[in-house]
Amino acid sequence: MEYLIGIIVFLPGLVSLLLGAFWLLGIELSERMVARLTGLCYLISTGSILILLGMMLQTGQNEVRLSLGNWFEAGEYHFPLLLVIDRLSMPLVMLSTVLVGVIGAFSVRYLHRDPGYHRFFILLNIFGFGITLLFTAGSFDMIIGGWELVGLTSVLLIGFFQYRDEPVRSAIRVFLTYRVCDIGLLTGVALLHHYAGTAIFTQLFNATGGTWPQGGSTLGNGAATLVGLLLLLGAMGKAAQIPFSGWLPRAMEGPTPSSAIFYGALSVHAGAYLLLRAQPLIGSSKVVTGAVIVVGLLTAIHGTMVGRACADAKTAIGYAAMAQLGIIFVEIGFGLQWIALLHITGHAVVRTLQFLRAPSMLHDHHRIHAAAGGHLGETGNHFELIIPRRLRSWLYRLAIEQGHHDTLIERLGIGPIIRLAAFLTKVEARWTAIIIAQAPNPAAPLSSRNSLRSMKRFQIDSINRTMERADV
């Protein structure tokens, strides 16, 4: 029965490899063929996970493992390929196979005759592989594999409409945020190896037996705090938590089906999944649990506030998702794992539906309006009424400015790095002039200034303003 896990995880990867190889060899598959291959893949995957669930229920097993030996080994170090389906991963894997299948079916018409049709399906299948790998990983090392693939496909789909500059800029911004936060995950996992000598879940958390959510951390308090905070940093990036939430509205540049599957359903929940998986470690440090709760609360407030002032449907849904993710973080912080898991599952389904219906929102409204005989009640004015009028308008302005989030990030985060790079470039230019044994080139500082200015056209406007300030 454990081989069913292999089918669920590797089948989407195989399909994406197949589609990619056909494209590279110049063999043009019809849209129908691509759609059928993808549909069949997720039908088999969903069937497999259902069979697996049935067998687990029948035998009373809480966990099924598939060990594929060592991926590679060198000296005493080896990288075990271990896939696990347990009470945490089962609902999420089931959700993934069903939702990716649904999105695939939806996209057949949505992207009909789009020049990027094949590209979309290759990326969707890579995402399907990445997300199931992430949810079934038996170690943090394997989580990194799925994590990176999910992030990369997310970025490539945000820049899907590559002939416009804005989606490309947004994709780069999102990629930058992901990579900054991935530093937390990668460093955290490296430290896990350093402190515990392993990154396998069972060896880390279930040394005394039992499966998720039972178990405890084998690390000391200091190590658990450090590793927990780093993992939290990684989770914050994927889950668009404050202060790394600025990428989520920009991610809406991608096609609607990808927005649904990434920012409504699965990708944004990967961060919460990471925290749930590392719950024994996080729960053993009060600092980390406190940080998780504070981050979640701030994000929930920010998401709710800004979302209510958004003018377009997809961004409003994005902010609503961000607010719910904040609440999920709070639940995890309080140790309510089952509620968090239930919340993730329900939230993913609802958001997918909302995103997929977003392009037809006006049409839906008119239909409901007509069905109600033109007597639909006004929306809004519920929670707002409890806030004093003056504060309300101030909060509205703050929400329109997205809580000055981007400005703060520019000044405190990106600005110093850009200034450091500018300074080092100037030093480098002068150093090069010295070793070339010429008089310092008067254009050298200018060229570094020009090179910084070139980023203005290329990166987001917010970065540019900071760079100009740094450049003076």
Place this chain on the structure above:
Amino acid sequence: MSEKMLFPWISLGITILAVTTIWTWRQSSAEKARRGATIGLLATFLTMLATGLEAFRGHGNPLAEPLPVGEGVFSADPLNGLLLPLYSGLTLGMIVLAPRRKVTPRWLSGLLILAVMTLTAYAANNLAVFALAWTATLIPFLKRHFFSQTEEHALPPASRIILTVSAILLVCGTILLIMLSAGPTLLERLSLSQPRIVQSGESLLAYAAFTTLLLAIILRKGLFPAHSWVAPSFENGPLIPLTLLFNGHLGAFALARLVLPLLPGISNTALPLVGDLGLLTAGLAAVLAISERSPRRLLALLSISQSSFIVTGLESSNQDAVAGALVHWQVVVVATSVLTAVYAGIEARLGTPLEGRSLLGLARSAPRLAVFFAIAGLALVGLPLTLGFVAEDLLLHGTLETHPQLGFILPVVTALNAFHIIRLFATIFLGRPSNSALTIPDALPRERWVLTAAIVLLILGGLFPALLVRLPVDAAEHILKTVLSSATLSH
């Protein structure tokens, strides 16, 4: 060295390549020269592949060539068994990929001289041969007959001076090593396969040899503060030959072949400094690239940054780390070569170097080149399911004990470099294409085959890394075994 190879593959391969070089030099037709060079390199690649297979048959022991005369000049061991096929295959691929308008018989012969000398340095079992070959790799860059014939400029004067100084230092270091070595005959004193070369690990002469060699390595490898020669050279110099020169990584090779095994006592105490210099260079290049827009300079900074980890891994004296460094070596060589070749192809198509001021949108007309570029770039920065991920994983785990700071620096540097790769990719391939960009051809058949082979190597190496990791693990074991026996002997 009691065991011998079944056939003198190395001598055969190097002879074929030397003859091809002379033949190419004398040609007047570029097309004929190119065809001859390709055939010659293909034959050399096959002989080097055979050498690699023999080297791993030797279970880590060096194998001498079965020759009546000249025995001991070349030998095969797991380290060069890995590098000889890799470098000859790389040169072959680059010659096939080189834009035709750049290729002249002299340009080709310059590239072939570089290949012959790099392969000779890899295979050398003799200090004098090694030093001469190491120095001779620079001939095509120092003489104006070779690469400055085309529209590209020659290497900047400062780069030429730095490379010349590195060669002089290496020769001086080698002479000091010969003075330090013990043995009844000169041939034995020159031998690299015997772990008996250095009499005393801690003498003043040994320190002088160590310092001289280390300076040569720092200059050649482009480690801080000598990193500054690489970017201006990439910006103004001949791109493909420079990529081959840089990807020979003869600085790192000298570290593994000379410094570690021949001066084990000093290496133990002083080499961590080199590891830290590698980390500093990696970080500095990644930060400098933030404010860089020129694609050529960006490629140079990416190459410096990623390849600096090789030195840190080699210096760690831990099997995982050394194996990781060698896998990373393969990844850097293949991935940066693909990036450079694709970029050079694009420059040739557009007829001008790119400035990186705006998005060019070339993916519309050259989607395959875009995919090759993206995969190679992401493999370079450790994308999962590519060989790059395996290399970084091994490096990280192997060096955590000796360089715990790498656990932080490696993720930060690769994160920054991944951002630069995506930025460069977006500049070249994404955005609204101009009219001139719409007419450029996608990957030509010759380009497609070579680039596909490279990408398949990176992806299959990531999916099924066991074989590609086994060879570096054997090589790492060989390096550490040599270091250990030398250390024991010097005590």
